Amino acid sequence: MFVQDRRQAWTTVAVNVLMVILGYVGIALAPGFLLPIFWVWTGTALTGFFVIGHDCGHRSFSNQKWVNDWVGHLCFLPIIYPFHSWRIGHNQHHKYTNKMGDDNAWEPWRKEEYDNFGPVMRSIYHLVRGRMWWMASILHWANLHFDWRKFQGKQREQVRFSALLVVAFAAIAFPTLIATLGVWGFVKFWLLPWLVYHFWMSTFTIVHHTAPDIQFKEPEAWHEAESQLTGTVHCNYPRWVEFLCHDINVHIPHHISSAIPWYNLRKAYASLQENWGEYLYPESNFSWGMMSEIVDRCHLYDENRCYQSISEYKKSSGAR
Template structure:
């Protein structure tokens, strides 16, 4: 396993012209697409028990054990999101209403509207790394960045730099409660999801504060929620961001190239992988969203056998995050890759 992102990208004209997503799908074992009801519900049960265990510890632990418990619970809550994520892709259960119900329930403590996330996230999968279309960590183009004004530029520099870990909160607040941006039946579904989580928050938060005070609210909800958003920001940034991964204009975009070579597999500490259900085994998930999370490792081994010399694999580290947040800032129109803020200002 490599410790850094490979320095080369398979981007020859022959590869671009001949590679199709259906060919990659045919190379995968058929069993990776099979839903297993026992595995799905056991995963959900274990996740609930782990988070419950963390909250029990939080209730009885001395003050110096609170930080590791916040990290443990927040990571477990990220696992809640991953279960909702499978539901959003209809890979948790066969029945749609079961996916919708479970997705709402597991995203409820995170105050995350299920349907708005589902629709926007599926759009990301349909347009991965396509310039002006992808809605996940797409780098700003220089012209747009210049139009923001000093305050907007400052905020963008923070989110693309050392404060990347709060970007998920901004994305959550700005994009997922505005049901007016959706149309038809989607608008009604998004409105329902938003009302459900807002209604839950309007009851649960005052009740929490009334029973255990402001500090109790911070201790039992806010700080684990911030840890959850740290992982959400980190996971999603690493999934598709590297100096060698391009954002391609629509007329040059190749679906198979984007999903196979524009997605990063990242190894995290095993306890993180366990609590978050291997969501960072991410390449097969972009080859097909129908693969349940518990089958991702099997699918990835197959991809390694067929494409091991070309796919991107890395290991989570602070040096990795430093590289990404120091280099991957603005879209570079000359080559479709990234340029840093420093290089952009030097080149102007």
């Protein structure tokens, strides 16, 4: 399960490039009423680029560090994502999954934090934890991944390189796209597929570790292995989404060991089901009903019942 298959890895890259090209050809040739189909397809295929870069960040794409770094950077360029800052921050999420105060992916606010923020920040938090969850990764991307001053030593230099690389790419690609195809061409070929990518980025990451009965825990009660095994969700998506996104939804084995390449995740999950099935969180199926349960209820940290919705908290506390 941990053995890297060079042919499988590079075949994935080739197939993903082909799927993205197919999407852009569709955008170029399709009549207007079919464009949304190709925007969704292309944005989902761009998410596949992210997943390949995700494996590179975990060093599970190649056994050569420089290959992982360069493939990761190239995969992240079309979505304007600095590779090293994401890699470093994402490793923190793996180390401290569902640990209050340390996990940097979808950690809920404490109620006193909610009280201490002003109405603007409260409203933003309510939106991105609620029905506008799909915008959350854009805020995360803009706020956390371009400021290399937050890092120290070698990491600062790595993050600076990644950030300046994507800024330089955007500074060349965006004006060129607008000059040749106009503003609508920029929106049609880049912005709308990019928004679809962020829809999946936000959706995958919130679904992976959030449910009304999955508890974030205080440091004194938190156990790393237990949180990885019982606090991670396997969610089934339409098969075409799983194909384009390289089974990133098969997420429990990835948290047991991030060294497992994407193409071995299903095999590893079958082994976990056979040997540790009683400890795994029940599988879910992607649907609006599932998403509404998460985004309408999982807002504020509650040590006794996992989460409390903002509306419930306002009723119980008299908060405005």
